[in-house]
Amino acid sequence: MRRLITVGSVKGAPGVSTAVLALAAVWPDGADGGVRPVVVEADVSGGDLAVRFGCPHTPGLLDVATSARQERPGSLLGAATALPFGVRVVAAPAGGRACAEAVRVVAGAGRHVLLGDDEDRGTVLLDVGRIGEAAAGLVEVAESVVLVSRGGADALAHAYAHLSEDGVRAERYVLAVVGPCPYAAGEIIATLGVGRVVFLPWDPKAADVLTGRARSGLRTSGWRALRLLAAAGDAARQLSGTGEVAVKGLSGDLAGLGAVPSPGGRLQPVAELAAKESAS
Ligand SMILES: Nc1ncnc2c1ncn2[C@@H]1O[C@H](COP(=O)(O)OP(=O)(O)O)[C@@H](O)[C@H]1O
């Protein structure tokens, strides 16, 4: 059986697809017996990869959905295409009823369609776009759920609203914060109740490669050393269980304390925490 990790957002376009490709590109070789991960675009509002990278979306998600109805669904890998930087993806069309229906079929079909048989290995990174009703089945069956959000109070408030809903087990979630964030990891964990927080930097150079805008980036040897890829590597090691990553500084100290609710349950910027500490 493969491992399933569902990745999505609750509002806007914070960088889910970029984060998923970054995770897949730097997934540790030692995880999953050396089998590289597969990215599956399962976004009801349509995929972006085929257009961004000029690759076909067939075979792709529609074929997976078609085979899901059969008694013995074929391997997911038969529907995968390799992107220029080597990541395997099962792409979806850019939208339309067939795409939305395919996501619903795959979500309803349960784990075996995505995870294969007992002897199948590797991680499936599912880009569901928005974590909404259509993706509920794909969230439920996943080993881990990564909620991607920007780092401001407004974006985190939407994450908080989702995580507080009935039936949502916030502790299963890893919150991936993209770009600047004035809050420390421990403070976010304490307030939102997520199991873990990872920070992915704002890195246009890496994002240009991961959205197919800059193939020249690939000629730069060591593009995996770019800040976003390096941070994604830390996150991938945590998600794949191949290594714990030390969180340095105040975030690490607070994370180490576990859930410490802030007064009134309000998110406190790091600067406020530091001011409080120096006043006491
Ligand atoms: N970490 C990042 N640094 C810089 N730009 C980013 C980053 N993540 C995403 N972007 C940019 O934001 C836009 C939306 O990203 P995308 O991953 O498609 O979002 P989503 O899948 O959430 O809709 C793209 O133009 C992408 O290049």
Ligand SMILES: [Mg+2]
């Ligand atoms: Mg996307």
